[in-house]
Amino acid sequence: MAEKQKKELDFEKAIxxxxxxxxxxxxxxxxxxxxxxxxxxxxxxxSFCLKKLNEAEKKIEELTRSEDxxxxxxxxxxxxx
Amino acid sequence: xxxxxxxxxxxxxxxNSKIKTNLESYFNDIWVEGExxxxxxxxxRHMYFDLKDEYSKIKVVMFYRNNKDMVFELEDGLHIIxxxxxxxxxxxxxxxxxxxxxxxxxxxSLILAFEQLKEKLEKKGYFxxxxxxxxxxxxxxxxxxxxxxxxxxxxxxxxxxxRIDNYSLFVRNINVQxxxxxxxxxxxxxxxxxxxxxVIILARGGGSIEDLWAFNTEVVAEKxxxxxxxxxxxxxxxxxxxxxxxxSDLRAATPSVAGxxxxxxxxxxxxxxxxxxDKMKNLLIVIINKNRREVFFLINRKVFLNSxxxxxxxxxxxxxxxxxxxxxIEGIILSKRLVFENFKYSISEKDLISKIRTFYINLKNSYNxxxxxxxxxxxxxxxxxxxxxxxxxxRSPVSILSKGFSIIYKKDKKTVVKSINGVxxxxxxxxxxxxxxxxxxILEKYFKKS
Numbered sequence: 001m002a003e004k005q006k007k008e009l010d011f012e013k014a015i016x017x018x019x020x021x022x023x024x025x026x027x028x029x030x031x032x033x034x035x036x037x038x039x040x041x042x043x044x045x046x047s048f049c050l051k052k053l054n055e056a057e058k059k060i061e062e063l064t065r066s067e068d069x070x071x072x073x074x075x076x077x078x079x080x081x
Numbered sequence: 082x083x084x085x086x087x088x089x090x091x092x093x094x095x096x097n098s099k100i101k102t103n104l105e106s107y108f109n110d111i112w113v114e115g116e117x118x119x120x121x122x123x124x125x126r127h128m129y130f131d132l133k134d135e136y137s138k139i140k141v142v143m144f145y146r147n148n149k150d151m152v153f154e155l156e157d158g159l160h161i162i163x164x165x166x167x168x169x170x171x172x173x174x175x176x177x178x179x180x181x182x183x184x185x186x187x188x189x190s191l192i193l194a195f196e197q198l199k200e201k202l203e204k205k206g207y208f209x210x211x212x213x214x215x216x217x218x219x220x221x222x223x224x225x226x227x228x229x230x231x232x233x234x235x236x237x238x239x240x241x242x243x244r245i246d247n248y249s250l251f252v253r254n255i256n257v258q259x260x261x262x263x264x265x266x267x268x269x270x271x272x273x274x275x276x277x278x279x280v281i282i283l284a285r286g287g288g289s290i291e292d293l294w295a296f297n298t299e300v301v302a303e304k305x306x307x308x309x310x311x312x313x314x315x316x317x318x319x320x321x322x323x324x325x326x327x328x329s330d331l332r333a334a335t336p337s338v339a340g341x342x343x344x345x346x347x348x349x350x351x352x353x354x355x356x357x358x359d360k361m362k363n364l365l366i367v368i369i370n371k372n373r374r375e376v377f378f379l380i381n382r383k384v385f386l387n388s389x390x391x392x393x394x395x396x397x398x399x400x401x402x403x404x405x406x407x408x409x410i411e412g413i414i415l416s417k418r419l420v421f422e423n424f425k426y427s428i429s430e431k432d433l434i435s436k437i438r439t440f441y442i443n444l445k446n447s448y449n450x451x452x453x454x455x456x457x458x459x460x461x462x463x464x465x466x467x468x469x470x471x472x473x474x475x476r477s478p479v480s481i482l483s484k485g486f487s488i489i490y491k492k493d494k495k496t497v498v499k500s501i502n503g504v505x506x507x508x509x510x511x512x513x514x515x516x517x518x519x520x521x522x523i524l525e526k527y528f529k530k531s
Contacts, residue, residue: 011219025364032372042361046354047409058247071276078238
């Protein structure tokens with residue numbers, strides 16, 4: 001759980017960071033060197049977000065308990081209308 | 082006098098017993114209306130209070146077996162109508178009403194119970210904003226507690242499909258009404274937490290206050306409060322409010338809305354990502370142009386040999402990044418195209434397809450814009466570079482070439498060979514002359530004799 005939450009945080013952090021990178025690039029007095037760095041960071045952040053977004057697989061499962069009380073999942077077929 | 086019958090003398094118990102019998106048969110099954118005062122619930126859970134009006138009052142007792150199924154709480158000042166019979170408490174010789182059923186006056190029992198629980202939980206601080214957990218914008222595992230048989234689950238899935246093509250939904254089936262519903266909801270929340278979902282949607286379609294009752298119970302409210310995972314309450318129609326709406330971390334007006342609140346719209350998000358990248362690129366070009374003007378200014382004033390090299394380094398990095406960016410975007414387009422191809426076959430709703438088409442066209446347009454943007458920009462860069470080269474020509478070592486000198490580069494064309502120690506025998510080198518370059522091989526090295 002904890003690890004998962006950390007990952008989640010990273011995704012949201014990346015979005016926030018990306019917003020601030022764009023803001024930094026909008027600053028008037030930014031140096032060329034800084035701008036290149038920010039741009040590079042921005043591209044890295046966007047690809048990170050993309051990667052995270054495309055990582056997961058689609059699944060719909062039903063969560064039940066087996067006879068001995070264990071949590072199990074099985075594929076759930078719901079017609080999407 | 083002797084003929085006179087001796088008066089019948091009762092014992093106290095006998096009299097009370099007789100009065101009791103008479104009272105009970107005469108005031109059997111009566112309805113009385115009044116206001117509760119001096120309410121007291123004994124630890125045996127029998128309830129005692131006075132029922133009064135403006136002028137008068139009467140004692141009332143309601144035993145546990147009769148009050149245990151009551152949904153609302155009795156309290157002083159409550160205006161009620163009760164059904165029962167009059168009896169006598171023989172030990173004290175006091176008459177009292179034995180209440181069998183009580184209804185509030187002016188509103189239904191459930192509405193009263195709802196208001197009472199709401200007030201109670203509010204006093205406990207359960208509705209406070211500080212208690213509300215943040216809903217993650219991109220949950221990996223979405224938990225859903227609802228009936229797998231109803232329309233609700235279909236609605237939610239259909240909304241999710243419209244927003245994102247890769248989500249994980251774990252559904253825990255519950256009875257959303259009936260006697261066991263409350264405890265089933267609690268179990269479902271526990272199970273979903275244990276399984277490790279990142280967010281839980283508690284959903285049910287519309288219905289009467291009786292139908293929705295399980296979501297107005299104290300056990301469910303307490304369970305939602307103690308749940309460590311954020312809970313979205315999506316019960317009934319927009320106008321239906323339940324206790325679970327107040328204690329949950331987020332209320333969705335309907336189950337479909339819950340589908341929208343629970344996860345970001347991936348298609349939207351990618352669009353925004355592309356425009357952010359676009360914006361960054363344009364900002365960078367502005368900055369580079371500004372800096373270039375400054376560099377030109379410097380070059381025209383004094384010999385600044387390193388400037389060409391520095392600029393080249395920048396251009397190279399920019400080229401790499403643009404290429405990366407292009408590749409990334411092409412990757413998205415390709416994967417989206419595949420997804421949409423699949424969508425075409427799995428979805429029947431026409432408007433959905435047309436929505437996806439518009440989205441795809443937008444995506445393609447922004448890709449095209451980006452592409453022409455990069456090409457224009459690269460062309461522009463070449464022209465500017467040429468100008469720079471011309472400007473530098475008189476001062477640059479390149480102009481020496483026309484005088485018969487040449488420059489030897491390593492094969493990577495980056496490193497100038499300045500010493501014979503810089504190359505190995507057998508290594509290939511490039512020789513730059515004024516009208517072109519040669520590929521040559523070092524056959525032998527002769528050190529200068531000093």
